[in-house]
Amino acid sequence: MGKEIIIDGHSLTMEDIFLVANAKTTDVKVSLSPIAKESILKSREYVHKIVEKGEPVYGINTGFGALATKHIAKKDLSQLQVNLIRSHCTGVGKPFSREVTRAIMLLRANCLTSGYSGVSIEAIELLIDFLNHDITPVVPEKGSVGASGDLAPLSHIALALIGEGEVVVDGKAQKSDFAIHQIGKKPVILGPKDGLALINGTAVMAALGALAIYKSERLVKLADIAAACTLEGVRGTASAYDYKIHSLKPHPGQLASAINLNKLLEESGILHSHPDCGKVQDPYSLRCVPQVHGACRQTLAHSKEVLGIELNAVTDNPLIFVNEDEVISGGNFHGEAIAMAMDYLAIGLAELCNISERRVEKMMNPTFSDLPAFLTPNSGLNSGLMIAHVTAAALTSENKYLCHPASVDSVPTSTDKEDHVSMGVTAGRKLHEVLDNLTKCLSIEFLCNTQAIDLLRPLKSSPAIEALIAHVRKTVPMIEDDRIFYKDMNNIEALINNNELLSVVEKVIGELN
Template sequence: MKPCLITGEELSIADVYDVAVQHRPVELAREVAEKLAASRFMVTRYLDEERVVYGVTTGFGRFSDRVIAPEDRRRLQVNLLRSHAAAVGDPYPEPVVRAMMLLRANALAKGYSGVRPVVVERLVDLLNRGVVPVIPSQGSVGASGDLAPLAHLALVLIGEGEAFVNGMRYTGGDALRQVGMTPLVLEAKEGLALINGTQAMTALGALAVEQAGWLADWADVAAALTFEVLRGIPEAFDPAVFAVRPHPGAITSAAHLRRLLEGSRLTTRPGELRVQDAYALRCIPQVHGAGRDGLEHVRQVVERECNSATDNPLFFPDTGAVISAGNFHGQPVAVVLDYLAIVLAEWANISERRTERLVNPALSGLPPFLVRHGGLNSGLMVAQYTAASLVSENKVWAHPSSVDSIPTSANQEDHVSMGTTAARKAHLVLNNLRRVLAIELLCGAQAADLTGPELLSPHGRATYAFVRRRVPFWEDDRVLAPDIERLAEALIAPEGLEHLSDVLGGMSA
């Protein structure tokens, strides 16, 4: 696999996913060392001149007016990491931690943080040698950046904290020894540079955005299968409808549906069974498409943040300026990740409504709960209950975090973003959506069996087969949970992405 080249400028969300999940190797671009040396020279010059520079010759936060003696400046950086490593809760999964390390390295590689090249090189070494710092998932307020989680990350670089290597948990020092690394001795400003940024929320956001793009396509695929077996009226997806209200996402989803339904012998004409469909069928492109447009905005913001300098202070070698400002504030990311949770929740919301139409005989014309011998068998009755529970839960998680703020650091940091909470919520909604779509697909395939899978469109038959390779026909009641989980996992596995490519072709997101 070709290495991911870190320049500070060109990292994509797909790159983040590949490094975090696929363990793609990482390299620093040649020009990075020169950029880092220029800003580091400014730090050493200011130290020689004994200038007062926040975080270099002073304390942090409320202590920014406390000048630190020269002999204590290394100790200051270590104390910063130790005192700020106050996160709690379950550790982040390995992909999230790997994404955090990649993004922190990329932010430092821009050359505005005043660190030596060795600091960035050591982050890259952790990635390439499989060292995964133990980072508890709760405790960041999202300004001044993700201080607590990034402190846990940085501790491992100096041989403290804890880390996983090959699935085994070690102290930071032992983890480094396992891979032939030695602890890094931090110089002035470097501890602050490692923790002052938005890389926890952005890492979570990047991974969520990548999966959300796949689930956007799966939502269209699941909806198309449901639409067929419920004998919907595809006239609602005519291109003329979307030409007069040209939202890009709706145009994309409508085009997907037209492709997926082409050749179906189940869809109907207006007046054949009904004049028009219920909203959960007729308005699929409008609802799915609004989410697609929202997701595109989220993607742009998160990708921009992946390539941003989020440190404080920032050193500008071209002008000689050192500026204390607020690029560490997570509000830009917090707002869009709240938005992402809403987008995902609405895709799940309308999917559950389609599932209800599938299992409800008054709405589907099919056997109750999609089972032939009802009464003795409950069929897929409780599959809809589960979807309803997940959708209800999503409505709680969709409440925005970014509208909350609790002042910190003795009111010096008097407005915070809660962006990492927004990011963690988005992942909860994402996982719920995946299961809700799996339930719809499961019910859609069962309905197809009762209707006649040979009547489905070619792409509908392919989706039916995808489900049936993982979940057998429901003849008699069995434990349903493993079926849901197996199908939900398949949606984001390589075979799920291959199926999207097959049925959507070049139209896939």
């Protein structure tokens, strides 16, 4: 058995989420902390006391949303929760990936362990069993407006817990009750507040945000690496990266990017091979890399701060304060903070894609680069990387409409009771599209700049960049004649996604900022 992640409602990290989201069943085990169990049981006992008193308390013995004034008889409370789950399973579209769904389940379980939700411990334990036995509920992507929580997608997970939903096990869809019995468990029997606690929160949008941030932290470093490689390929000047310049405009992201670029270019033979070439200033896409990449890093820093709080927040409603003998209705389920952070991060990632495409164009253009047109030794007969650049342009253009902020929209629902919503899941889904486009754009830039540097042989770049080129060449040979380039792009994208390119570079020069 690999790593054990003990959830307690207070200490979950983005790395934990990424590990669980991508884990095989033998890699990571999720378990409840003993202290969390005590809090869960105390909170649950408090709910039962409310039921015995019979006084109306929202979410426990009343209707929901605009039906909150309807008092529900004690004998109907279990059916009330089942009806809630069934009626809220209205998601549409393709299902979330296994990775995202597992992240959602972990975040929901973590929130419920805090002891403020009043949910049965059996529901939380079965949610954890799903993670540990690799049972993945089928959760449609669309249907949440990001207030009152991510009701529709979370309801599809809750439906699986009560044995009425669909799940995927070993790549095959099956009924959830069958999967539950296969692991020696029983479906959850919902009691007072159970259904509402399972679906009333920000777990879906938080999962999308956390996974995007974890991946983005690596991509911002790779963007610096790509820029350094391209500067070398077109024999640009590194004078604009001088730390004295950036110390006069000390934005943290800008400083970090400038430090990275200088480390990456240390001991470059190419850099020192053209001191009298006449290039005084490079185009902005090369000269202003620290300023642009740095600003993009700031969007990531802000988003990480917001999501870091949300991961261990209590986001359902109403909340139970056992020690204070209170049940208070509030709005922690509202996803405005996450939605805005994800919209902001999408803009930052799109700009990394935007400037990457401009650098690719510089390598295509022999007037600027002094390299063969489209980086092919025999242009005319060969088109070279002409259309790889077109693909980068297409992805960059697509990001522009994907970056229209979802969080500025709001469609009132529930007879205007829920009259302002965050559209957080929409923001998260768009963010992942932009993230995927950026990954592909960087793969194209690496395809081009490794070719450009090889065309400068026998000159050599820095040790770090040469190590990267050598690793790329294991699966992507230097281009002599036209071939099917999407395969090369896919191979480099795989090296990005499995963290190989970053690891190769950091083994040479240490961890980048």
